[in-house]
Amino acid sequence: MASSNDTSLAVSCRNVGMVWAEGTPRAHEALCGIDLDVKPGEFVTLLGPSGCGKSTLLYLIAGLETATGGTLTAFGKKVTDPSPERSLIFQETSLFPWLSVWQNVTFGLWVNGRKARERREVAADALQRVGLYHAIDKRPDELSGGMRQRVAVARALAMRPKVLLMDEPFAALDVQTRAKMQDFLIDVWKDSSASILFVTHHIDEAVALSDRVAVFTARPGRIKTIVPVDLPRPRDLFSPEAEALRRHLTELLRDEVDRAFAEQEMMSAA
Amino acid sequence: MKGAAKTLQNDGAMRPILAPLLSPSMKSLAGRIGWTIVSVGLFVGIWEGLWYFGISDPKLLPPPHIFIANIPDQAKFFNTASRWEMGVKPGSGPTPLQAMIYTMLATLIRVIVGLVIAAALAISVGVMVRYYKLFENLTLPTITLLAPISPVAWLPVALFIFGIGNGPAIFMVVVALFFSMVLATIAHIDNVNRNFINVARTMGCTKWQTYTRVIIPAILPGLLMLMRMNLFGAWMAVLIAEATGVGYGLGQIIMLARNTFNPGLVFFTIGLIGIMAYLCDLALRMMQKKILYWIPENKAVLNGLK
Numbered sequence: 207m208a209s210s211n212d213t214s215l216a217v218s219c220r221n222v223g224m225v226w227a228e229g230t231p232r233a234h235e236a237l238c239g240i241d242l243d244v245k246p247g248e249f250v251t252l253l254g255p256s257g258c259g260k261s262t263l264l265y266l267i268a269g270l271e272t273a274t275g276g277t278l279t280a281f282g283k284k285v286t287d288p289s290p291e292r293s294l295i296f297q298e299t300s301l302f303p304w305l306s307v308w309q310n311v312t313f314g315l316w317v318n319g320r321k322a323r324e325r326r327e328v329a330a331d332a333l334q335r336v337g338l339y340h341a342i343d344k345r346p347d348e349l350s351g352g353m354r355q356r357v358a359v360a361r362a363l364a365m366r367p368k369v370l371l372m373d374e375p376f377a378a379l380d381v382q383t384r385a386k387m388q389d390f391l392i393d394v395w396k397d398s399s400a401s402i403l404f405v406t407h408h409i410d411e412a413v414a415l416s417d418r419v420a421v422f423t424a425r426p427g428r429i430k431t432i433v434p435v436d437l438p439r440p441r442d443l444f445s446p447e448a449e450a451l452r453r454h455l456t457e458l459l460r461d462e463v464d465r466a467f468a469e470q471e472m473m474s475a476a
Numbered sequence: 477m478k479g480a481a482k483t484l485q486n487d488g489a490m491r492p493i494l495a496p497l498l499s500p501s502m503k504s505l506a507g508r509i510g511w512t513i514v515s516v517g518l519f520v521g522i523w524e525g526l527w528y529f530g531i532s533d534p535k536l537l538p539p540p541h542i543f544i545a546n547i548p549d550q551a552k553f554f555n556t557a558s559r560w561e562m563g564v565k566p567g568s569g570p571t572p573l574q575a576m577i578y579t580m581l582a583t584l585i586r587v588i589v590g591l592v593i594a595a596a597l598a599i600s601v602g603v604m605v606r607y608y609k610l611f612e613n614l615t616l617p618t619i620t621l622l623a624p625i626s627p628v629a630w631l632p633v634a635l636f637i638f639g640i641g642n643g644p645a646i647f648m649v650v651v652a653l654f655f656s657m658v659l660a661t662i663a664h665i666d667n668v669n670r671n672f673i674n675v676a677r678t679m680g681c682t683k684w685q686t687y688t689r690v691i692i693p694a695i696l697p698g699l700l701m702l703m704r705m706n707l708f709g710a711w712m713a714v715l716i717a718e719a720t721g722v723g724y725g726l727g728q729i730i731m732l733a734r735n736t737f738n739p740g741l742v743f744f745t746i747g748l749i750g751i752m753a754y755l756c757d758l759a760l761r762m763m764q765k766k767i768l769y770w771i772p773e774n775k776a777v778l779n780g781l782k
Contacts, residue, residue: 270674288677300671303770304693314679317689347772365679 213282216369216401217244217267217292223275223426224262235426236262240276242420242429246368249395249402251412253455254422255466260405262427264371267403268294280369290314293362294371298378299354301346307333307357308342314365332360335394352376352383356390363398370395372404376411388414392439409455413448414441421458424466430458536739540747543740550744551576554729583714583726584752586642590649591710595703598654602661607687619658627652627713631720645717645725652713653706664698665691697771700764707760711753 212218222240227233236259244250252260265271266278269288278285280292288294301310308329309316315325326342333339336356346354355375362370376384388411395402406412412419412435419433433455437447520540526532527539534542543550551572601619605612630651634644668691676686718727726745733741 268674268678270677288674288680290678290680292678294674294678296671296674298671300669300675302672302675302690302693304696313675313689317676317679317681317685345770347770361675 212279214246215243215279216246216248216281217242217403218279219243219263219267219276220278221276222263222266222273222278224259224266224271225274228274237266237273238426238428240427240429242432244369244401244403246401247399249404249415249417251416251419252403252405252422253409253412253419253459254407254427255424255459255463256407257466258422258424258462259427260422261373264294264373264403264405267369268292268371270294290365291367292369292371293365293367294373295355295358295362295375297374299346299351299358301354301357301361303346305346306342307338307344307346307349310346310357311361311364313361328364329360332364333357335363335397336360336390350383352379352387355379355387359391359394363394367400370398370400370402372402374405374407377406384411391415409452409459410443412455413437413451414443419455421455422462424462424469430462433458538740538743540743543744544747547576548572550741553732553738553741554579579724579726579729580748580752582642582724583645583718583749584756586645586714586717586725587649587707587710587756589642590646590714591653591703591707593646594650594653594657594706594710595699597650598657599661599699602658602665603687603692605658605662606665607683616662619655623655623659625655627716631716634717635720645714648717649710649713653709657702657706660702661695661699664695664702667698668694697764697768700760700767704757704760704764707756708753711749711756715749 219240219242222237222242223235224237225233225235240263242250242263252263254260262271266273267280267285269285269292272286280289285292301307302313305313308326311329311332312320312325315328330339330342333342336359338353338356338360341349341353341357346357349357358375359370376387379387391402392415402415404411404415416435419435421430421433422428423430433451435451437445437451442448523532523537524539524541527534527537532539554572554575601615605616627648630648631644634647634651638644638647672690672694673686676690681689714725715727715730718725719731720727726749729745730742733739733745
């Protein structure tokens with residue numbers, strides 16, 4: 207593996223660990239010994255049972271939390287603080303309800319003190335890319351769940367991020383909308399040249415989207431294995447290869463889900 | 477619920493006649509005023525009924541038609557106000573009706589000034605407690621200690637410091653509201669959606685920007701609700717202050733009514749306070765709607781429950 211301060215890697219995790227509430231009686235280990243490299247422009251999915259620490263890893267990479275062990279770098283620089291270069295898109299809507307859509311999209315530019323006219327141009331461009339130009343003057347509560355997530359993506363894109371971190375962004379959407387959003391995300395990804403780290407517990411989603419799938423174990427979260435997805439794009443999700451891959455990932459996950467359940471039962475029995 | 481459905485149908489039947497006259501918003505306003513009259517009418521009706529059937533003694537619980545009947549008669553009691561303080565020359569004193577209006581305005585202004593000062597102070601202090609850890613350590617224990625103290629206990633303090641006049645009344649309102657408003661502001665800040673703050677951090681907000689551009693707008697709905705809840709507290713506090721001889725005001729009229737055994741005047745004054753507090757609340761609600769343009773109306777969902 208490449209050294210951890212390799213500037214050619216979008217994200218590099220070396221032996222990263224995370225203990226919540228370290229040093230207190232409530233301490234519990236969320237992540238342990240994570241080694242993961244993400245190349246620029248690569249789409250990597252983090253797949254695992256609920257509560258395995260996938261989201262924690264995203265928060266660490268985003269710089270919103272600090273790892274309690276190991277080293278974490280982005281383009282060779284140690285991650286210490288959040289940065290618009292590594293934009294996190296949350297599971298639930300995180301748009302500010304008091305701002306209009308275009309003001310939300312350019313919130314980061316507003317913080318940098320850019321002029322309204324320039325911001326509106328950037329917003330128009332970013333919204334065009336997510337197919338929501340017509341909603342530029344709407345307020346978030348006038349949009350559907352899927353549209354809101356697209357605005358959140360536009361907000362991240364407006365900052366020209368090098369890494370997009372997505373924490374189950376489509377989990378709250380219905381199945382049809384989610385399929386649409388996956389197509390949309392692939393389009394956005396292709397013309398943005400950003401790396402994407404995508405957390406999900408849906409095997410279908412992992413197969414549809416990623417270049418590589420990192421399968422997590424149940425607590426504490428470790429990377430069990432990294433599965434490359436060598437399917438040509440646009441992907442035929444009903445091909446035998448895709449079917450075989452889904453089966454493989456399902457088997458990998460099943461053990462972990464079983465373990466997680468057994469653990470939960472033990473905990474509730476205790 | 478059935479009754480409401482029936483009225484809706486009636487409303488529908490009336491629409492062809494009313495439609496050209498009233499816009500939809502006017503109609504909803506008319507409906508609300510209508511229901512207010514019905515609600516108050518029901519209450520007054522029961523009261524009048526108790527009197528009519530001789531169940532309640534009109535000397536102790538005079539029904540509304542008696543104590544409202546002769547407003548000038550009631551108004552003459554309001555002339556206990558220190559007229560010279562209103563800037564009126566001796567000899568050309570206000571008529572009883574003018575005196576009544578001055579008294580009401582005096583109390584109203586104390587309530588509004590007190591509420592505004594209390595809110596401005598409490599919100600600033602609440603935000604500063606969360607912004608500066610040292611400030612929290614220095615102030616929060618004292619604030620928490622003083623929060624449960626009844627405004628009545630502050631009354632002597634108000635008189636010691638401010639003597640007689642507007643000062644002690646406004647002080648009483650501020651002191652009655654301030655401490656709990658600080659604690660409520662802090663609670664609102666702590667409840668701001670974590671995602672909002674994380675977005676702000678990701679977008680490179682400084683601490684100051686996170687507060688001014690995210691946390692303050694996020695807590696604004698809660699703060700305005702807090703103002704409304706505390707408006708009623710302000711009315712209560714101001715009466716306590718006025719009852720002890722601030723000079724003039726509705727609280728003093730109530731005390732006068734008590735000392736002269738005049739239940740009609742008590743109820744008359746209560747009626748005035750109720751109407752003014754209601755109008756204040758209405759004004760705050762309208763302000764709330766103007767400021768919080770992004771809050772959707774959720775009441776419709778609750779009214780839809782069967």
